[in-house]
Amino acid sequence: MSSRGVNNLRFNQDHGCFSCAMESGVRIYNVDPxxxxxxxGIESxxxxxxxxxxxxxNLLAVVGGGAMPKFAENAVLLLDDSQRDMQKKLVMEITVSQPVLGVRLWRKREVEQKSFISLIVVLRNQICVFGIYSDDPQSAKHLVTLDTRDNPKGLCEVSPASDRPILAYLGHKRGSLQLFQKMNFLGQIGQYVESQWGLASFTVAAECACICAFGPxxxxxxxxVDGSFHKYVFTPDGNCxxxxxxVYLDLGDDLEF
Known part of the structure; x- marks a missing residue:
């Protein structure tokens, strides 16, 4: 946890917003501007x-944790912020067997005029994927579970434009990439391709955890996590x-919520 109470930061899929999980609750920010x-707040x-x-x-996946959690660390809650009161905001709760290390939400495709959404739940030794229809989240069903005990910190992404969920999992071996579709192994890359490094260099606060994304x-x-926000521009010749x-955490403090 940071000195400002930030537990986790995440960009959304188009990097236009980022979410902030905190000891004091949840905050969502627009990037530009x-x-x-x-x-x-913590009361909610x-x-x-x-x-x-x-x-x-307005759909958020939230996991409790920290010093004053209202929800268990092995429960994922889907909240719809378009509703005004907390009872209506709680759309669905999924409880799993282990503490949740991470969550991802993806809009998959349109099926019979319904928006199909995948919820990825990352646990200590496995990754679970749930399929969700946005107009009826209660119908969510478990699609697949991947055993990741060889690398519990592996990176997992989902293809946003496939007829069926495809997971890309970066395994424990260097450069090992596995693709899964309903537990069917599709391919593996065992080594890096040609790489180039050192185009540009950026410096942020020393010893401060950050997330980064490309902007326009x-x-x-x-x-x-110290509450700071940085935007850098770079050129092909390496100038930046x-x-x-x-300081994003200072924004909105004078507003009423």
């Missing part, structure tokens, strides 16, 4: 260890400059 869009969600937003929708017009956004700096 930087602005606070949502604040759920307690302290939170993980939060993930679905693109630019050759820019890189860095969001740090910090174009913007702000």
């Amino acid at each position: 930087l602005a606070e869009k949502l604040r759920l 969600v307690g302290s939170v260890s993980q939060v993930e937003m679905l693109q630019r929708t 017009h050759s820019s890189v956004i860095a969001v740090c 400059n910090r174009e913007a700096y702000d």
Whole structure:
């Protein structure tokens, strides 16, 4: 946990927003321009260890954690912030057997005019995927479980444009990439292809955990757990400059929620 109470940071899928899981609840920010869009206080969600937003929708996946959790660390809650009261915000709760290390939400495709969404739950020794229809989340069903005990910290992504869920899992061997579709092994890459390094160098606060993403017009956004926000621009010849700096946690403090 950071000194500002930030437990976890995540960009949404188009990098236009980022979510902040905190000891004091949940905050959602727009990237460009930087602005606070949502604040759920500790009275509503307690302290939170993980939060993930679905693109630019009102659907959030939240996992309890920290010093004053309202929800268990092995439960994933789907919240719909378009509703006004907390009872309506709680759309669905999924409880698993182990503490949740991470969550991801993906909009998959349109099926008979319904938006199909996948919820990925990362546990210590496995990754679970649930299929969800946004107009009826209660019908969610478990699609697949991957055994990841060889590398419990492996990186997992989902193809956003397939007829059936495809998982890409970065395994424990260097450069090992496995694709899964309903537990069918599709391929593996055992080594890196030609690489180039050192195009540009960016410096943020020392010893401060950050997340980063590419922005428009050759820019890189860095969001740090100390509450700082950085935007850098770079050129093909390696020149880079910090174009913007702000403290996102100070935004919205004078607003009423």
